[in-house]
Amino acid sequence: xxxxxxxxxxxxxxxxxxxxxxxxxxxxxxxxxxxxxxxxxxxxxxxxxxxxxxxxxxxxxxxxxxxxxxxxxxxxxxxxxxxxxxxxxxxx
Numbered sequence: 644x645x646x647x648x649x650x651x652x653x654x655x656x657x658x659x660x661x662x663x664x665x666x667x668x669x670x671x672x673x674x675x676x677x678x679x680x681x682x683x684x685x686x687x688x689x690x691x692x693x694x695x696x697x698x699x700x701x702x703x704x705x706x707x708x709x710x711x712x713x714x715x716x717x718x719x720x721x722x723x724x725x726x727x728x729x730x731x732x733x734x735x
Contacts, residue, residue, distance in 0.1 A: 649727035652691065654715040659688030659695030661714055662707075677702070691733070 666673045666681025673681065677699070684695030700707045 646723065646726075646728060648729040648732045650719040650722045652729050653722035653727060654719040655691050655693050656688045657715045657718040658693055658711040659684040661688075661711075662696050662699050663688060 663681045663683075663685025666678045667685075670678060680695075680698045684699070687693075687695030696707070696711055700711065
């Protein structure tokens with residue numbers, strides 16, 4: 644169980660942190676409202692709250708949802724490969 648939750652922890656924070664960083668690096672590609680959502684998403688991602696990615700997924704689902712899915716899968720697999728553990732399950 645600790646191995647599973649280690650991967651889950653990495654997968655949970657990846658979409659909002661990735662989108663938040665994207666709004667900081669590529670400012671011209673995002674509207675001012677999206678940049679504000681990106682700051683909130685970044686903070687939410689650091690707290691382990693995936694919901695920060697929802698505004699981006701609703702605005703452009705065909706690009707954002709596959710990118711989030713692939714990014715989370717890569718983060719989860721990477722956590723497994725590095726032996727990341729988390730003894731405190733959460734969620735649900």
